[in-house]
Amino acid sequence: MDLPTTPRVVLSELVACWGEQDWERLLVWPSNDYLVGRTGLTDRAIRKSIRRLIDLGLIIPKDSPNGKRYAVKDLAGEIIDAFGFDLTPVYARRGEWTKLLIEQKQLWQIQKQAFDEVTICRRATEEAISALAEHYPEIDRAALEEDLKALKARTPARSKASVPAGLIDDWSLLRSRAEQAFLDAGNGGTRFRHTNNNNESPSEPCNKGFPKKAEAVRSTEQTSEQLSPELILEACPTLSDYGQPVRDLADVVAAGRYLRASLGAHESAWAEAVEEIGTVRAAIAVIYVLQLYEDDAAKNGGESRIKNPGGYFRALTRMVKAGKIDLAVELLAMRRRRMS
Incomplete structure (x- = not known):
């Protein structure tokens, strides 16, 4: 009511x-x-x-x-x-309340998915524009930056009732433009790379969406038994943004690599994390930081106190390596908070 x-x-x-x-x-x-x-x-x-x-x-x-x-x-x-x-x-009227609660939860889930999609597009757009400014400063980014500013102004906080009609399409279009601008800049304005480094068989299919199994889980990497896919799914429901089933640690790694861009973290941050704490923990760190960001934004009316998730991911990686943070303990605590 x-x-x-x-x-x-x-x-x-x-x-x-x-x-x-x-x-x-x-x-x-x-x-x-x-x-x-x-x-x-x-x-x-x-x-x-x-x-x-x-x-x-x-x-x-x-x-x-x-x-x-x-x-x-x-x-x-x-x-x-x-x-x-x-x-x-x-x-x-308890029957009426039960029905209304179910309807409200369903509506909330729909709105959450819509806001999640907007968030993913926004982060990817900001990352593409930032990369364009860093690697190709001579490229004119004014139109992209103006459109980004305008779309941010149109985007309501998560506490609002719904995402305005057409907003997701506009964010998707801007993301495509920003990523295409970066791709064109890297290819010198041509449709193809200057050097073709693909030595695989031409009959191999191209993976345009999700990584197959990402990087293989190294046999030398010791992973806590508590870091199970079940625990990660229960503690971090934002993993649904991945859009693929997560059944084992290889799927967790694939999800972490895919969602890394949602943090605005550079590819070098992922490479550093893999080198320092291993592929599995690097992927879990991505998912954990993304869930922290989403939870904080939901709690504070759509504005998270984590202003730089990519930098937070780098810092978390270094604390895990130093033994200051145990990912298994953090995930268990997060799951406990979610269930209470």
């Missing part, structure tokens, strides 16, 4: 007051002073929230002759009735 925080807190406290009496109606009778003490709200805010809950039909007032809320007891001291609020409407 998108209740504001104050009425929601008051309703929660009213529900918590129910004493599980075996009556036909679910009656509670807390005083305003009690609710003020429990919620920290003012008396005025309590009264205003109660009025809103009544107007919405979530609670029904049961007024006493003197307007106070209290329990009615028999001669033996047993509570047999009460004057206060009837919470039966909330319970009676």
